[in-house]
Amino acid sequence: MKVFNSDVIIVGSGIAGLMAAELLSFHKNVIIITKSDVSHSNSMMAQGGIAAVIDQEDDWRDHFLDTLRAGCHYNNEDVTELLVKQGATMIEKLETLGVQFDKGKDGTYLLGQEGAHLKRRILHAGGDATGKELTTRLITRVKQHVTIHDHTDARDLMVENGQCYGVVCLDKYQQPVRYFAPHVVLATGGAGQLYSVTSNHSTITGDGMALAYRAGARLADMEFVQFHPTMLVKNGRGAGLVSEAVRGEGARLVTEDGQLLMEGKHELGDLAPRDVVARVIFQRILKNEKVFLDIRSIHDFQKKFPSVSSLCVKAGIQLENGLIPIAPGAHFMMGGVETNAQGKTSLDGLYAIGEVANTGVHGANRLASNSLLEGVVFANELARTILHTEETVRQTKVMPIVCQDMSTVQELPTINEIQEIMSKWVGIVRTKENLLKAIRWFEKYKSLIQSNQYYQISSEQHVIRNMLTIGYLIAASALCRKESRGSHYRIDYPLSSDHCLLQTVFCSIHKGEPYVLNKKGFVSNFVI
Structure with missing residues (x-):
């Protein structure tokens, strides 16, 4: 049986895991385990952008209040304050890592606006390919310093007396492997594939949460599953995500006969919180009505939203008609493995960051474009914590794995x-x-x-x-x-x-x- 020893094991390769690996790699031996290719993650698919208080007319308190309103005041306010205050700092850090955010000819950031944000504070990179730009940049850097074991399936955590000390895996050859480390980090994303229509990558099946649950770690707020209102649909199945930024630029939700769907439904209209918009659309779909995004008011749509345009072309949607067929789809888990602001779980040695974690920052409903921000902010907090933690050398015995025959189930x-x-x-x-x-x-x-x-x-x-x-x-x-x-x-x-x-x-x-x-x-x- 193969055995690997490391300072830090990170399970998952989205923006949170990659950012943590980047920040830790110059001081610690880090191994990333991912069940598919390292580039397969929800982060790679994120279109909307990353929310941060950059503009002089904006204030962290405004971002804080928008986050609380979207989360129905169920948020952990202390951790939410940390999140929004760190926005500008993390944008600077990402830029030092080589990320180039979109700017105008005068050199100022091109800030977008999305649902439930009362101000323009969404930064983009590569138009509507922000997640891809950030993730690709981090992968390029991390590969230089970090060992990546892709196509490696994390089966269970190794825990003894309330302490996690490693992960049991199957490698790409279906051979058992054990990874030992004093710090095990879950960064596996959410669970969108539990639903028929979802924006999530096909690999996002709740694995990290299930690992933590079987190990005895505490999970919280699992009932809070966000449905994105505007999934591109073709023949009743999801065909990709239509970013909320499209509505931020003026697109309107309409019925087949041209009725404005959100008229009189919420004071923010088409930019109401996602849960509100998703329910309004869902009620129409229950009546066998079709719902569309009317994009005819957006000048140079294909230039501003190349990723969405590509999805539409691939699905056979004629953009010239100005109407994109949409339906709600599972998008984001607010619940997950319960952690503090530094990513610590209820088990010593086990951490969780990104969507798999439940810090309380999102409350009952995540504010648009706070997810990429969450990933980098809490990766940074985690890295600082691990770098300042005295490690206890643990003597481990490599015991054979006793597998139960599946015929018993x-x-x-x-x-x-x-x-x-x-x-x-x-x-x-x-x-x-x-x-x-x-x-x-x-x-x-x-x-x-x-x-x-x-x-x-x-x-x-x-x-x-x-x-x-x-x-x-x-x-x-x-x-x-x-x-x-x-x-x-x-x-x-x-x-x-x-x-x-x-x-x-x-x-x-x-x-x-x-x-x-x-x-x-x-x-x-x-x-x-």
């Missing part, structure tokens, strides 16, 4: 079946009845979900196991929250005018069993 569902269950019963609009249907379906696989045994299974079976785990946790958490807030909409608990001020229970997940944790910290067993 009942036949697994397909990925499509899981997606259908999640989309139908744990989607944009939820009810107790439907959530219970989903939970009972997932409970058929409870022994596999809650087991911490190693299984001799294929990569696809491993992905299905992870998807079953996270699907169950999302459904159980959604049943816990008896209110509508942000991205979590319960039709049996309608939104009230003061819903953003409610301070009710939220659901955390720990060691294989759901718990309800209220604001005073009282924990009680959750019974379905």
Whole structure:
């Protein structure tokens, strides 16, 4: 069996993991593990940009308040303040790493505006290819200093007495490998592929959250799944993301007969928070109506939005008509592995950054373009923490991995079946009845979900196991929250005018069993 020892193991290759590797690599031995190619991540696909207070007419307090409003005041305010205050500093740091943000002829940043931002503060690189520009630049740098093991499947974390000390993997040849390190960092992204229509890369299946759950780490706010309002659709399936920046430049949501969809629905109209816009579109689609983005008011659309234009051409959409067919799709997880501002989880030696983590900065609904910002800010915080942490040398024995035969587990569902269950019963609009249907379906696989045994299974079976785990946790958490807030909409608990001020229970997940944790910290067993 192969064994690797390192100072830091990073699982995942999105912007958070790459940024952490870059900042740590000059002082620590770092290995990146990624289950596909290093360039395959949601970060690479991010179109909108990165939010930061750069303009003299802007202020971190404005960005802070916009973030809280979008998050329905469920945010961790201290960590949110840290996030927005670090924006300008991180832009400077990215530029020193070679990232070139779009600027006008006078040398000033071209700042865009997106949903729920009251000011123009979105920086772009390469037009609508910001994520690609940032990620590509970081990959180029990281490859010079960091060992990257791609096509390596992280199967489980190694934990003893509440301390994580490594990762069990299968390499590209399907051979078992163990990685030992005093610092293990999860940077695996979210779980968008649990749904039929999603903006997420095909590899984003909730793996890091499932690893942490099986290891006994605490997860929180799993019910909060953001649906992006404007996924390009073709024949009922997602065909790519249409950036919110398109609406920021003047595109309007319209019905097939030309009716302005968001007229009178919200004071910000087409730039209302994503959860609001997604629900309005969803209600029309339920009535078998089609919804479009009207882009006819945007001058030089193809020049301003080359990535979106390319998606449309690939899907056979005629841009000359000025109408792009759209529908909501799973986009971002606000919940995840519970961490502090430095990425520390409830297990010693285990960290989480980026979308896999739940720091509380996004509350119940992420503000547009705060995700790339989150990735670099908390990668920076993590790196500083690790560099100032005294490492305890741990004696480890390389014990053989005892794998359970897969025949002991009942036949697994397909990925499509899981997606259908999640989309139908744990989607944009939820009810107790439907959530219970989903939970009972997932409970058929409870022994596999809650087991911490190693299984001799294929990569696809491993992905299905992870998807079953996270699907169950999302459904159980959604049943816990008896209110509508942000991205979590319960039709049996309608939104009230003061819903953003409610301070009710939220659901955390720990060691294989759901718990309800209220604001005073009282924990009680959750019974379905």
